[in-house]
Amino acid sequence: xxxxxxxxxxxxxxxxxxxxxxxxxxxxxxxxxxxxxxxxxxxxxxxxxxxxxxxxxxxxxxxxxxxxxxxxxxxxxxxxxxxxxxxxxxxxxxxxxxxxxxxxxxxxxxxxxx
Amino acid sequence: xxxxxxxxxxxxxxxxxxxxxxxxxxxxxxxxxxxxxxxxxxxxxxxxxxxxxxxxxxxxxxxxxxxxxxxxxxxxxxxxxxxxxxxxxxxxxxxxxxxxxxxxxxxxxxxxx
Numbered sequence: 001x002x003x004x005x006x007x008x009x010x011x012x013x014x015x016x017x018x019x020x021x022x023x024x025x026x027x028x029x030x031x032x033x034x035x036x037x038x039x040x041x042x043x044x045x046x047x048x049x050x051x052x053x054x055x056x057x058x059x060x061x062x063x064x065x066x067x068x069x070x071x072x073x074x075x076x077x078x079x080x081x082x083x084x085x086x087x088x089x090x091x092x093x094x095x096x097x098x099x100x101x102x103x104x105x106x107x108x109x110x111x112x113x114x
Numbered sequence: 115x116x117x118x119x120x121x122x123x124x125x126x127x128x129x130x131x132x133x134x135x136x137x138x139x140x141x142x143x144x145x146x147x148x149x150x151x152x153x154x155x156x157x158x159x160x161x162x163x164x165x166x167x168x169x170x171x172x173x174x175x176x177x178x179x180x181x182x183x184x185x186x187x188x189x190x191x192x193x194x195x196x197x198x199x200x201x202x203x204x205x206x207x208x209x210x211x212x213x214x215x216x217x218x219x220x221x222x223x224x225x226x227x
Contacts, residue, residue, distance in 0.1 A: 034215060041220075044206075046215050090156055100145075100170050
């Protein structure tokens with residue numbers, strides 16, 4: 001069965017420093033993977049998606065993620081954090097093989113320090 | 115171009131009551147999914163509707179039911195409400211292919227007293 005593990009529940013960085021949010025997945029098929037961001041009392045906004053094309057995926061707001069099949073990882077990075085990046089981030093896996101439901105990780109809360 | 119819209123934004127009910135939540139998908143989308151997000155948790159998949167049929171269902175009891183209308187809008191119904199049903203309910207729309215990203219509304223905050 002597919003699953004996703006976000007390795008850190010909380011991450012704190014200083015403004016202007018790099019961001020790394022870690023995600024590992026388990027999938028029976030070639031997966032589709034997504035990162036979403038959720039600001040307080042809001043819905044989820046798509047940051048980026050991997051669907052078996054290029055392994056390095058660029059998203060919005062300077063975020064990118066690299067799909068590593070050998071490590072079953074899909075970590076999210078950003079070179080320089082901004083105060084507005086403070087939010088909850090969710091890694092999502094969708095199996096191939098006709099499964100349509102999203103499986104969410106438990107989320108990583110990113111705190112950006114001035 | 116309007117995104118996914120949900121109504122109401124907040125709702126307070128008591129145990130045993132029934133509730134209906136509504137969702138209008140993003141223009142051009144034909145598939146609607148519903149999720150339950152408890153406080154401090156990631157969203158949990160309830161079910162997905164396509165062509166007015168429930169296409170896939172998560173691990174939720176039959177008290178949770180839904181409907182999709184010909185204009186692709188959708189309703190989520192929950193009967194016999196329990197305290198544990200208190201959560202943010204999110205609707206997401208997409209095109210029907212499994213690799214298409216889902217676009218989320220801002221949710222309905224349901225509180226059970």
